[in-house]
Amino acid sequence: MITHFKLEMRKSLIQVCGFLISTLGWVFISCTTAMDYWKVVYVGGKGGNWMIKxxxxxxNLWRDCVTDTTSVTSCRDYDILWAVTSYVQGVRGLLMIGMTLGFVGAILCFIGMDCTYIGGREKAKDKTLLAGxxxxxxxxxxACAAYCLYTSKVISVAFAPTADRSIIRYGIGTPIFLGFIGSFLTILGSILYAVTVISKRMTSAFTKRSKTGHKSSKRLYSSVHYTPSRDLSRSSASHISKISNGKNGEKISAKDTFV
Structure with missing residues (x-):
């Protein structure tokens, strides 16, 4: 009983850790969609006063900007939806899918955790948790595929062997690293959820097998019948009386019986 209680406490603790980790990863992914400096490059500062030049x-995913040393920022928002670069559209779509699935998964995992009192019976909660x-x-x-797509595009342009100086060779900004961390945390949280459900089913299956094996051994032991010593003494006495009466009903003389 105590060991079972300890196992349940460990599962609840792992599920709570998974919920916190996956939710934190989802928050990181959601924040990166609105952050600036997805790609950034520093230009100027050579030959003269760098404070001016x-x-x-x-x-980012929504606009291109330039900021000078006087902290004046000029931005150009992206045009209509179908005029945006194709890879930016793909990154937007993948991030929206990741955010939506993460939100639904957070709700399902909250319902399916053992420490909550909603979601029905134990089997239903396990299915809900596994779905989340x-x-x-x-x-x-x-989300990880979205960040990889954006990073590969920036790196391919930055290291492209071209002599055109009008092409700006950007570097990777802070939101990309934050997004990769958020994706890793979300995946890690899902693994922790799955481990609790799979381990619970494996332990239940092992206990069922052990119980069935114990029952079969009991039945095998009960199927063997032992003849009591009292029955053996009766059968030997009857056998001796038959011998004393003689074969085929013939009576033995007193001399023979004495011998």
């Missing part, structure tokens, strides 16, 4: 070019873990896993992979 230096500037920072940066972009799958939502988190797919959402984390979708």
């Amino acid at each position: 230096a500037s920072w070019y940066w972009s 873990a799958m939502f988190h896993l797919v959402g984390g992979l979708s």
